[in-house]
Each structure stands twice: as C-alpha cells, then as structure tokens.
Amino acid sequence: MSEVAQRILELRAELDQHNYRYHVLDEPSIPDAEYDRLFKELKQLETDNPHLITPDSPTQRVGSLALTAFDEVKHEVPMLSLGNAFEEADMLSFDRRVREGLDLPSGDLFGGGAEVEYSCEPKLDGLAVSLLYRDGLLVRGATRGDGSTGEDISVNVRTIRNVPLKLQGEGWPAVLEVRGEVFMSKAGFEALNERQLALGGKTFANPRNAAAGSLRQLDSKITAARPLEFCCYGIGQVEGELPQTHIGILQTLKDWGMPISRELKLAKGIDQCLAYYRDIGERRESLAYEIDGVVFKVNSLASQRELGFRAREPRWAIAHKFPAMEELTELLDVEFQVGRTGAVTPVARLKPVKVAGVTVSNATLHNMDEVARLGLMIGDTVIIRRAGDVIPQVVQVVTERRPADARAVSIPENCPVCGSHVERTQLVKRSKGKESFVEGSIYRCVGRLACAAQLKQAIIHFVSRRAMDIEGLGEKSVEQLVDEGLVRSPADLYTLTFDQVVQLEGFAELSSKNLLAAIADSRKPTLARFIYALGIPDVGEETAKLLARALGSLERIQQALPEVLTYLPDVGLEVAHEIHSFFIDPHNRQVIADLLERGLQLQEEGELHPEFAACTTLAGFIDKLNIASIAATGAERLAARFQSLEGIIQADWLDLRQVERLNEKAARSLRDFFDDPANAERALAIEAQLRDFGMHWQSEKKQVEGLPLAGQTWVLTGSLEIMSRDVAKEKLEGLGAKVAGSVSAKTTCVVAGPGAGSKLAKATELGVAVLDEAQFIQRLAGYGIEV
Template identity: 70%
Template sequence: MTDSQTAAERIAQLRSELDDHNYRYYVLDEPSVPDAEYDRLFRELKALETEHPELITPESPTQRVGSKALSAVLPRPNVAFAPVRHLIPMLSLDNAFDEQAMLEFDRRVREGLAEELPPGDLFGNGPEVEYSCELKLDGLAVSLLYENGFLVRGATRGDGSVGEDITANVRTVRSIPLRLRGDGWPASLEVRGEVYMPKVEFERLNAEAIAEGGKTFANPRNAAAGSIRQLDPSVTEMRRLSFFTYGVGFAEGDLPGTQLDRLALLRSWGFPLNRELKKAVGVQACLAYYQDIAIKRDELPYEIDGVVFKVNRIDFQLELGFRAREPRWAIAHKFPAREELTELLDVEFQVGRTGAVTPVARLKPVQVAGVTVSNATLHNMDEVARLGLMIGDTVIIRRAGDVIPQVMQVVAERRPDDARPVDIPTQCPVCGSQVERTQLVKRSKGKESVSEGAIYRCVGRLFCQAQLKQAIIHFVSRRAMDIDGLGDKIVEQLVDKGLVKSPADLYTLIYDQIIELEGFAEVSTRNLLGSIANSRKPSLARFVFALGIPDVGEETAKLLARSLGKLDRIQEALPEVLTYLPDVGAEVAYEIHNFFEDEHNCKVIAELRDPQHGVLLQDEGDVSAELAACATLDGMLVKLNITSIGPTSARKLVAKLDSLDKIIAADGIDLRQVLSSKQADAVREFFKVEANRKLAREIEAQLLEFGMHWNSARKSVEGLPLAGQTWVLTGTLERMSRDIAKARLESLGAKVSNSVSTKTHCVVAGESAGSKLAKAHELNVAVMDEEQLVKLLADHGIGA
C-alpha cells in the first residue's frame, strides 16, 4: 500500500486484481501471475481486512468460506439442507447410445421444425440443424442465482423441481464468481452448470484418505457430490472443486438468441466455459465431434461420460418444447461402456415385488470406468444359460451407459476345475415357498400355445416378506399413495414386527405401535399417522398404480382410470375389452385381468375399501366419451382370433349377418355366401365350441354394460364445452394435483398436451411455472391461474 492510498482504496485494488487473476486462470485459462504472487496478494488483502473488519464485504475473495459449519448451528449433524424450489425445473436429458439413436434424434428435431427450416438443396439433401456441442461432465448439476450481479444462492438439481440450498459450499468453488464482471447482466440471473472434481484432485483426495486409514471415494462424481454437500464449507474448500457453466435457467430481460451466444456472454460475465465447446451443422458433424472427443477422452483432466447436443437456436428450442421431464431439443450421446475382467465368486437370488426370483452376480471387486463393481445383474436364468455361466468363472464386466454393471461374457479358457453350475432354487430364499417358472400363453387365430417364460416366481405372494416389503414400498411411494414418512427402513420394521401383512394394514396402525419403532418420537409418529390419514382419498389413477399390477406403470394406470372411470369396471374388464383402450395390448390386458382374478388381490382391495380402512377413491365416473359405442361387431370378431378371419372378412360377414346371435347360429350355406369355404368352416368350427360361444357373449354383454357396444348411445365429444381445445398445465397447483386437473379438463372434452404451440387454447400456470409459461406469452396464448381454473370447473359443475 502506498503512502497516498487509504486502506479502503488498497482493499478495492487488491480485490480487483485477485478477481482479474481468477478470471484469467479459471475462465481464460491464461494465468498472468505465478501462484506464489496470487497467494501474496491474497494474504495482503486478508491482513488488511483483519485490521479493518468494517470494510469486509460478502463478495471479497477472502469470504468464500464465511459460514459456520451447519453441524455447529443445527440441532442434528445429519440434518438435510434447506429445500429450494427452482424458478424453472432442471430437466434431465434423453440418452443416445449409438449412431442410430442420434440419427433418430436429429430426424425428430427436423420434423418438429419442418415449418421453420429452409427447404433442402437441389440434390435432395434435407435441411440441417445447427447444434451446440458440449461435454457431459461426470459431476453434480447446480443452479446459481445472482441478484444485481452478486451470488445470492446455490442449489443442487434435486428432483428437478426442488433441490437443496448449498450456497455456503458453492461459494468455496473458486471458479464460480461471487460477483459478475462487466455490465449488462440481468437484475436477476440463474446460471446452471456442473461442479466437478478434476482427476488430479480426486487422486490426491483418495491418497490422503488411504494414508489416514479413511474411506476412499469410488469415482470423481461421488467425490464431487459428497464434497458439495458437506455440512462444513471449509471441508468443501479443501476438496478443490471446479465448475463449468452450461446455460441459463432464468433471466430478467432479453438474452442472445442462441445457446452458444448465451454461453459466450456468460463467459464475459466471469463464468468458465469448457474449452471443447463447439458448433456443429447437421447430425454428421455432431457424430464427428463425438468421435473426436472419444479419442481424447482419457487425456482430459476431468471425467466425462458422453457429449451433449443442443439445438442452438433458442426459438427452435421453444418450438420443440418438452416431453415429460426431457427437452425435445437436447440429447446426451453416451460413450460405450467400459469393460474389465473379474471373477464370479457366487450367484445369489433376490426376490422382487412381483415375486420374480432374480440371479445376482457377486464378483471379486474390480474398477470399471472409475467405479468399484462387486455386484452385477444377470437378468434371469435364460441369460445365465446364454452366457454358459458357472461359479468360479472369469467374466467380462461392462457398465452399460457407464451406469449399470452387467456380465457380458465368460472367458471359457480360464474356467477352473472346481467351477460350479448356477442352479435356480426350488424354494424361495426368503420365505421357503415353492419357486415356479412362469408360462407364456400365446393366443392367435383360435389357437393357444404355452411355452416356458424366462422368469421364475415365488408363489408366496404377500406371505413372502420380500414381496410384501417391496409391495408396501411401492404402494406408499410418492407417485402412488404418497404416504410421506414411510421410507424403506420403516416399511421393513413394520413388516418384520408383523404390524403390516398387507397394504390394508397401514390404515389400522395406531400411535402406540408406531412410536415403538426405531427413530420415532411423538412428533414424527403423529406426522406419519397424519400422512396415512391424508392418503385415504386417492385419485383412481394413483390407487390403480399403487396396486402394483405387473406391466402397469403410472401412465397405463392413468389410462385405465381415465378410460373406464371406475375401479369396478377395471376389475371386471375382460382382456378383449381392455384391448379397446389405446396402447393396451393383449399381453398387458391379460396381466391386468389375471391380477384382478386373483382371490388374494381382490381380498386386499376389498379390505382397503371397507369402512374400517376407509380408502375412498376420488374422480370415479363414466366410461370416457372416446370409448362410448367405440366397439364394432366386426372388430369384436377379429379380437376372438378366429382362424382365417381378419378385418376384411369380418366386415363382409357382418354386412350379411348383423348380430352376434345370427353369426353363431349361421349354417355353412349362409356363411359361404360371403366367405370362402375355408373361412366359413373356421367360423362354424369356432362357434361349435361352447367355451368360445360363452366368451363371445360375455364380451358383448360387457361392452353393453360399459356403454361400449355398437348399439350403445354415442357420447358426443364435440358437444362437450371444451371440445376441440388443447390445454397445457404447468407449474405446481395447490388445490388439486395436475393429474386431477388433467382428468377434469378431459372430462369437459379438452385435450391436455405437454407442449405449448400456436394451436394451444389456454395454459394453466401454477406456482413456479417455467418455460411453458414463457412460450405462452411469446405466442400470445391465453394464460389462466389456478383460481380461474377452479372457477371454470365450478361453472361446469365440477368441484375442486
């Protein structure tokens, strides 16, 4: 400090110099001074701030570690970080594992932008899309919020909607600016990027852990995630994490119109960009970039597991929109799996929710793509046979997509003399019940063939504690009955103590039973009882999904609820009737039907719905308008799989004989007037069988009962108040779930879509609405809040 300088002036000068050195080091990768000079300036600043504490500001380089350890200020050392709801959800990416998947992605993008792209050239080449090419770092995605140029909050991705507040820890990452450089930045700016641990730091950290007898990290990703969630920020600082930005989540005001230009602007504001960032025109250029990065992957100073391609133009991104929780305009092209050799020590068998007995390989631990692998999936016994696997074999292990360990191949020439065969147990390893091989029933054109399936199942059902625990865990999960506080460990306790022997038993639990469980006190006990009570009124779709019907996921459960309207109909529905529902094939239909045919399953459902347990299903109603009178007689004949009878011959037959009774009673002469002799004989032979006549009449009777019969009254979808309108739901609704809002809008004739376009009639925006709301404003689409939606529904006689 010169004689003429004040302490405040020198402090300001030092901060500016250190900020500039940080920018040159982390952003430009052009350090202008040796580390020793940087350290000297840092020590001088720290000494001056110690002498003049009134001049310390939060954005000073010395204040990156400025908070006490959470364990020192919070009542429990394992307390969770505070939740943070993202202004705009942090979505995951779809994956491509080969060139064909990339070509399909590019095709979908070009089809989605067909009206926006220029025509192809005279040689028949189609239009090409401009992409940004970015590395997919193996780290932890974070959100950084800046207000008036200062970092005010850092958060993890979490579940995409809600993350954890890690502000104190991200401040310790030196490549993350505490205040923005330059000018022109928005008053409110949310930047997204990846916190990662460089390879050299990962190796240093593990070497120190080994020297101290501590636990090592499996890979840099785990090390980064564990470091950024330390309760003591000073520990995070010692881990020497780094950061690259990959985009903007939210910004007040306008930003450049392309992804690459936005990243360049972020760089000017002080954010580090990955040096491998490039632009590619067309999918072939993307594939070339992928190959180039694959070659240099091992030379990079950090771990990556693929590359990310994003449509460069932001307006094109908005046009393409999103699918479920993935953008349609981006994809992660993952690298091929890494493979290693190891020894198969044993094969154990696990029992899943549906009773499937699955072999699991226990391996001699081996490092595969940076992760220690000691277990691997074997899928089923057919896979064991295909591999020719024996215990003691040397095997090739692969991490598929760098995630799931798999046994790929046996090295037969290394098989030891004492190798043992892998035998499926005849009794369940958990409950001792018999293990049976599933049978596959194939029905086609009047014939039924039975073959052995690949799955072995324990027949103990809920008597088997493994199945019971998994069934309960699924039943209480967030997307099912949503009973908060019933984690896996609590479910295991309830089952092990005999307090819960079926899902219905959850609703008879009392205070004295729960408080005796490990980890429960008065408040947590009352909270769990309250959560159980709050789950007594699920939507029909949630309840159907919670039942755990094989092959029935969340979307199929919604489809069943929306289409058939009542649980009784779903339970009674014949497989042939279920196939009238869109996207329900014969195999799924038989799984649903067989589930509800099972006496034990019906007993559990009846117990859940009886007054003692009090589960009251919501939103039950009529068969959907789309299914009303949807069946035709010729279509039903096709579903009966009569040999030689297809759609054309069935139409000819119905044109002559216009009722099922007439067709059943028809003789050969009547049938040969419209069918070939072979077809006529097939129809006659089919209906000679009493079981076939009975089935046909049962299907027709059920179609009549459900209002789906060709003689049923057709509901006019067009006559409904919102018919022909496309609506979009976004954000969080308080008065009802989005699933319920969707069902109620559909009951009024609306189509509910996942993306906003010029054809969208209205967008319902709840709390924290994001890109869909922004696009609605851009396209001048009408926007409605939740209160307005509730009023609209009430005006049409539908309560919230």
Template identity: 80%
Template sequence: MEQPRLLFCFLREHRMKAVETRILELRAELDEHNYRYHVLDEPSIPDVEYDRLFHELKALEAENPHLVTPDSPTQRVGSAALSAFTQVRHEMPMLSLGNAFEENDMLEFDRRVTEGLDLPAGDLFGAGSKVQYSCEPKLDGLAVSLLYRDGALVRGATRGDGTTGEDISVNVRTVRNIPLKLKGKGWPDVLEVRGEVFMSKAGFERLNASQLEIGGKTFANPRNAAAGSLRQLDSKITANRPLEFCCYGLGQTSAEIADTHIGVLETLKKWGMPVSHELKLANGVEECLDYYRDIGERRLTLSYEIDGVVFKVNNLAAQRELGFRAREPRWAIAHKFPAMEELTELLDVEFQVGRTGAVTPVARLKPVKVAGVMVANATLHNMDEVARLGLMIGDTVIIRRAGDVIPQVVQVVAERRPENARAVQVPQTCPVCGSHVERTQLIKRSKGKETVTEGAVYRCVGRLACGAQLKQAIIHYVSRRAMDIEGLGDKTIEQLVDEKLIGSPADLYKLKYEQIIDLEGFAEISSNKLLKAIAD
C-alpha cells in the same frame, strides 16, 4: 474540549473511510486475480502474493465486521452447518440430454435436426444447408444452477429431478472459481447460469490421500468426490475440497444476451464465468464426429474426467424452433464415450511376489470391456485395501480403468453378495517358491520417534532363492535406472531364470554364446549383440 473531540471524530471518520476504501480495493484486486487464474488461465501474481492480499482483507474485515458483504472473497470459507437442505423449484426445468453411443446415432440426430428446421436455410446458419453445432466436453460432475440478481450470486441449487433441486447456496459460495459478483456490466437483472461442479484428477488424488491420513472416507472416482463434497451440510468441509465449476449454458434470464450458444458462453466468460477451453464450433455433423474422435484420443491426458461430448444447435432461434420432446431438448445430444467403470464378478484373488518379496493380491475377474479394452485382472494394492473395500471372492465389484493405470477394484456392490462368498486369505507360504510368508507391521518414523501405523506388508522370506524375487531383482538391475543393459528384456530374463542359467545378477556376466542362442527368439547376431551389451 470541543475542538479536540471534533478532531478525534474527524480522524476516526477519515480512518474508517480509508479502511473501507482499502477493503474495496482488496476485493476488486482479488476478484480480478481469481478471474485471471480460474477463467483466463493467466495468473498475474504468484500464490504467495494472493495469499498476502487475502489475509490482509480477512484481517480488515475481522476488525470491521459491519463492512463484510456476502460477495467478499473471504466469504468462501463456509458457515455454520445446516440440519438439512431446503428444496428449490427450478423456474425453467433442468432437463437431461438424449444420448448417442455410435456414429449412426449422431447421424440420426443430425437428420432429425435438419428435418425439424426444414433445411436448407443457409442464411440462418451461415454454412449452406449444414447445421452449425457447438461442441464441448461433457464433464463428469454434478449439474448445478447459479442464480444472480443485479450481478450478485443469490442462490445455488442442484439439478435434483430436473424440476426440484436442493438449495446449496452456502456451499457453492466456497467453490473458488464461481464468481460471487459478476464482472463488467450489461448483465440482465436476473441471470441463471447452469454448469457442472467437478473435481480435477489431481484434486481427487490429493483429497483421497488426505482422507486416508485422517482415517476418513475415500471416494471411488472424481464424480462421487465432487457430489459428496458439494452436498455436505457443513459448508466448511466443502470449502476444503478442491471443487471447480464450468458453465455450459443459461436457465431463467430477464433478457437475452446473445443469439448463439457460443455467443452466450463467450459473454458469460467476460462476466467472470469459467467456460471450457475445448469449446468449438462445428459446421455439420462430420465436424462433430471429428471433434469427438480428437478429444476422445486426448481424453486420458486431460486434467479432468469427461464421459462424452455435448453437441448443441448453435443458433438459439433454431433451438426454440426445434423445442423439446419428453424430458430432453431436440437440439442437443450427449455423445458418450465407452465407460471407464463397469460391473463384473470377482472370480478369485491370487497373490504375486515383487522384487522386495512383497506378496500382493491381484483380482481375477469375469472378463468385461472397460473403456474399449477387455479387462480380466485388476490391482488390489495390498491387504489393507482388501479390508477397506470389504472384498470377498464372489462379490460383484465396480472396476475402473483410467489412463495407463492398471485397472483397479474401486467398490463392492454389497447387496449383490452371494451366500457362498469367501473371505480373501493371505497364503502362509510363497505361491512361487514355497518359503514362509511373514507379516511386517508398517513403521512410520517421525522426528526420531517410531510410531506404528495401521497396516502391514506380507513378504516372502526366500529372497533370491525365490524365482519371482530373482526375476524382479535382475529386471531392476538391467534397467535404465541401474546398469542400463540394452536388449535384455523381461521375457529374456524370465527364460534365463526358468532355465536356471542365472541365479543372481552376477551370473549375467558368466553367460556363454551357446546358452543364449538356444533361447527362444535369439539367433547368431542377436546373441552376440546381447553378450556385447552385457560386457559393455
């Protein structure tokens, strides 16, 4: 009997070693794929293969819970909810940066740096008497501190007031591109990495869409979404939010890892830390301004939101020489972009009529400059959005402009509501043609069954008798998606309808030369050209 028992023990031990080896292999493989995907932007396997490896590891750990370690990729899913965050004191304060808003502010910053370093000192910077600066986008997110001991992530904390933050360790572990264990070797025993947790524009849109589906809270902008997601007491919620991390420097460390700021970031990247793809070195303040202009032009095309550019003296010895003033470093500055959001007053809500007769609200605002453009109108989408915002005429509101999107009202500042604020009322008759406006409950069909969803659309019943619907119908008819009639623009169509020369798309083919040449902006050649385009 002894021999079979020994054989059984041997086989069991052999199997356990095989399982342990496979678990280590899977963790290493998943860590490598995470690094290639999140840091290098060079994924080497499709998502489906990554998922297969992840689920294999998850199953093995479920069968062998004693082999689960805190740095396993499976531990990003979140844990039990906390009752409150504990306070964390930063060994090295997380200071804010001074701001530059104009080019002259940057020139003044460079002058202070130059004087503080008693330049020329070409041998120090390798660029004559010009200071070398690192340049990187200022991500619009939440600043965090990540503490690693012996290469393992042991704590995550918010910036807080710069001296004391909140321990969000369980939450930062769920952020996919934060390494739970550093790659490679050579890292200090104690390494504090600092950076920004943010949400991409696409991730923000997905999150708000999913929140609307479940009737949850939506967010005004990606920054609020990132901050709200990272500070959830239930880390399982955080784990399901599309958060990302980008490191921008160091805090407390037990040893120096480079002699320049860019050298530090390049080393951190080798250890698995995501750094900005836009990181560059500038020789002198003029190159800093060139960088600012270049990224400013590309700002709206980036996949994430930025609110400026951070410039830092690249040489770390020079940083130490310059030191700090009050609560900000003398060797760094944030050159801010014009704000994408602004406060203004809602003067009125007017209603416009679309091609299908939908009557939609438009905010008329006290004019304000947003991202360099004067804004007086903003979309409100529909009355459901008005209700969601709790919007009243006279309110102080936050408006947002991003990309080519029409400015939109994203939030009401309820505490500033005046006593004479008025509710927004849908007109009973069409503001264009006077026809009746009817309310239609939105219907969602699912698997052959009709289910009424929350929300409704208001429509003018006038159809083509309504000038607004007629104009939009003809604009659609002549567009590239339909008949593609070149030279027949929106303004021309508006003139034709207003002059009662056309009452339907078919009337376009009845137009005469004498009618067109009398229109504003038309002469003999352009009139004949338009008639030919319609005929063709």
C-alpha cells in the same frame, strides 16, 4: 468514505480480478504468495471492521454454521437431461432430425446439403448445479434434483473458488441463472483421498462421487476444504438481453467472470462434430478432469426454439458418450433376488474390480435366458461393462479361461426368501381362432404376499407418492414393519398403533404421530390412485386412470372380463388378461376386502362413462371373439343378417348360406367355433356382462355429452403456484384433454407459469393461445371445477 473502507474496496476489486485471470483466463499475473498476502490483508481489515463485510467479498467463501437439512428449490425453468448417442450412426441420425426439424435442404449426389452449426464441449463427469444472480450478485445455488425440484446448496457453492460471488464488468441481466457442472480434477481427487487416508477418514471411489458428496455436505466448512471447481455450460431463467447463439452466451458469461470449458469449439456440420469427438477422445486421459463424452448443441438460439423439446429432452442437443468402460473379473456366484411381482432374477456376484473408477462387485444378468445366451458358469472369467451410471452388466464370458471346477447356473426350485415353489411363466400368443403357449423368460415365486420380498416391494409401491402417498414410509421403515411381523399385507398398515410404530428404529414420538396421521390421510384415495397402488402387472398410472374413468367403480373393474376390458383404448388382450387375473385371485380379493373393511373410502366412483357404454356393436363383438376366417366385414354381415348373438350361435348351414358373401371356409369356421360349448358359453357370458354394465348394443344409451376439452392438446410450462403441474394435468385430463410435453402447431393452448421458457416462446411464435395460472383457474371454474 474512510481510508479503510476505500482500501477494502481496492483489495476486493484486485482479488476479484486475480481470481478471474487465474480461474477463467488461466493467465495468473501474480505469484500465489502475493495473492495470499493481499487476501490476508483484506481479511484482517474486515476482522477489525466487521460492519464493512459484504456477502460478495472474496473472504466469504470459508463456510458457515452447519445446516440440519437442505431446503427445496423449484426450478423456474426445468433442468432437462440430454439424449445419448453411443455410435456414430446415432449422431448422424441426430443431425438428420435437426436438419429435418429446421426444414433445411438435404444432400444429394451433387452436394451435402445445408450444414448446422453446433457448439462442442466435453461432458464433465460431475454434478449439475444452478447459480442464480440478481443484479450481478450470487443469491442462490441449487442442485439439479429431479429436474423440476432441487436442493438449496447456496452456502456450499459460495465456497467454490472459481464461482464468482459478484459478476465482472457490466451489462448483465437483472436476473441471470447460470447452469454448469461442479467437478473435481484428477489431481484434486488424488490429493483429497491422500488427506482422507492420513486422517483415517473415508476415501472416495471416483472424482464424481467425491464432488457430489462434497457439495451436499450440511457443514459448508467441509465443502470449503474440498478441491471443487465449477464450469458453466448454459443458462436457465433470464430477465434481460443475451447473445442469440449458445457460444456467444458462454463467451459473454466468461467476460462476466464465469469459467467455461477451454475446449469449447464451434463445428460446422456433423463431420466436424465427429472429428471433435475423436480428437477429445484421444486426449481424454491427458485431460485434467474426468469426462464421459461430448455435448453437442445447435448453436443458434432461434433454431433451438424452433426444434423445441420432447418429453424431458431438448431436440437440439445430444451427449455423445464414450464407449463403455470394460474390465475382466471372476464370477464368484450367482444369487437370486425376488421382486414385487415375484420375478426371481439372477444377480452376478463378482470378485471386486474397478470399472470406470467405481468398484464393482455385483452385476445384472436380467434373466435365465440371458445366462444361457452368455453360456455363463460360476467360476468363469467375465467381461464387465459399466457405462456412466448404468448398472454394470456381464457382457461376455472368456471361455478359454474357464476353470475345470466351473459350475452351471440353475434356477432354484424354491423361492430363496419364502421357500414357495418357483415356476416359469407362460406367454399366451393369441391370434384369430387359436391360442398357443410358449415359455416366458421370467421365473416367479408363487408365494405372492406371503413372500416377504414381494410383500416389501408391494408395500413400497403401495405407499409411494403417486399411489397412496403415505409420507414417512421409506424402504427401511417398510422392511422393519414386515420383518417385525407388523404388516403382512397393505391392509395391515391401517391397523398400526402408536406403540407399534414408536418402537421401530428411527421413529420417535413426533415422527410416529406424523406417520399415523399420513396413513389416516390416505384413507380417501381416488379410484385411479387406488388401482395404481395395487401394483397390477402392466398397469401404470395412465391405465389406472383409464380404468377408473371408463368403468367408474371398483366393483365393475373387479368383475370385468378380459374381452370387455379390451373395449378400452390402448388396452390389449394381454394387459386385459393381467388385470382380470389379478382381480380373480382369491388372495388379492381378500386384501382389497380388508382395505375397504379397515376404512378406505374410494373417491370419484360413479357411473359407467357414457362414451364407453356406447362403444359396443354386435359386429364389433363378433370380431372380438377372434373366430378364424371371420374378419370385420364378415362380422358386420353376420350382425346384419341375424341381429343377435343367440341367432348367430344357433344359425345352421342353411342360415349361413344366406349371409351375403360369406364363403364356405368362414361359415365352417363359425360353426366349428360355436359347436364347442365352452366358446358358446364364453360368448354368452361376455354378452351378459355387457348387459349388466349397460354396454350392450341393445342397452338404452344415455346421451353422450362429449367432454368439453375432448380432442384438444394442452401444454403446461413454468412453475404453477396455486396447484402443482400434476394436479393441473389431472384437471385437464378429467375434461378430456391430452396433456403433451412439447408445443406444436397442433397444440390447442399453453398454460404458462413463472419461469416459462422455450415452450412459451414456441407458442408465441406459432400463435398458440396462452393462459397464465389465474386465467387457467378461471377457465376451469367455467367448467365447474374448483381449485
């Protein structure tokens, strides 16, 4: 090895050690001037000998050529969010759930029971990132994104001074994913804003926004010039051995050069956790960085695996947030916005005020009932609360500061967008034998899709990924299409021409062709996707799938009466009425007809599902009519005695007396109900539809072949490569399985792709069957499903 190469290695090692002592140990051993001299010497040697430059050199943090866009990164182990605690009671409940989940003895009059060890560290207010090391070298940096997919910001994280490009020491795993927070200190933030002002540039509202904006610069040279820092709080994907406690892992990472929180502590039991929270809260303002709470994690990894996850949160960790930040300001006005369903919602326009480092000029008021509850008037001084990223809220009126010219807040009679009438919703309360109407808290514009605001929101929902999945139609594009009069209903999307699209702002020849191709590709949606895309109130993805699977065709869904829809599991009468009301609306029917006329071909339509067809009985039907004093047992006795609906309708007093144990009150109620011609006609109409659908209790039943996976619970974990997890979920649900988010003793099978972590460990521990993706596809093929 030449003397120059040897000197370069010596300088790199020395600079790496000084970086470690400065950023991780907080024990600098040389003055900054000496560090700069060594750095300058190394840079000159590498400039003179470019063939000796390596990616892990301390000089390779200065940034590179600007990117045009960030690539996507699939997280092998999802980056989950944490549940929040806002009160001490929430923390006590969390600790109780942990101890119950670990089956630890609870306390009694003579003792506090077993205590859990927790790690405690401040919750930095920054941006969560993932750093991937292979054989000790940094190979990738990524943002959290939606938890499953983030953005590749490798060139930018390399510019952060305390992110090691090469791990210190030895013994690190072959693959190690380190997770942490990129943030900006208070001093760094102030210095950045002063520099921005001097240059005439944009200033930032708070350190978090500054950190996030800096980290997502396409030009990494800009990132390199920003005072960003990194703090590690955990790990993701690992191939190798690590300690079996959370704090043990962080201490090991620190030994390898990774910065961790200097406030990291071990607490034994919930009381010590609460004491830590109070202490750090008192010192919050004196800390060098912004924090918005404290993160507590069960320290034992074995206990973490036992506790597992729920939805997108671990059961073994929680963020105890600090009280919301509040400020006083003036309510300048109340304006009204119109949403997708026509809801007219009040929004507070405020005199701008800084709350928790963010300038707030608008706040949510929810609805007019909330305005009344607050006693709010325009001109009032109000208290604004902002907690984390939650939309600011008006929480209180300072009535003693109310000016003499304060004005009442009133709902507009006409829609502020289209001028249509605004009416208050009515809620129907249904119980045995009666309906009552009460005023709802929502006001709605009756203009429906004739209202531009509703039309825009309806189309944004219609084209979204889980609906018709038309890529390239973002909110701004939809607004242009509506404002230009090119789209007056979702059906108009399918008549757009190249000449119309290319004239829109942001569209060139290629993007116009791509959009038209995406619209064309969306012409064959599944029935379930189409139903969801229509935006029926209270009908989400799962209900749309249920409607499609059970009723089998758009025609039957459109015709279905509310009482028939209630035979579907988890569909109550209120939702059933929403669905029915949507489909009997002439305007909605016309939009659907136009969509079909313009080439939409619904997929996966078929027959009524046999299990749904076989679910009706005469007794169950009578019970669903909600006749006062007729319960399920009485309905069964009536069905047994008369054998038909017509027989029950026509039964006289003498006939009813012969029904076993049917008392006079029930008999009178039954006669009163059917003596009303409207009730009798309604019951016969429902029965007629049951006959038409093949659901009548006297209809010939097809043999019900149970779905092969009915009653089973499956879990998907890791990243699947042949299909997405959404597709895998659809396949499993189509076979009758329930797809859950966590593994338990009741889990039937786990499908584990690359990067599977705690769910796979839990399945192995419980002896649950595990399939890799190839075995899963083979299993699907056995049921006749191609991938």
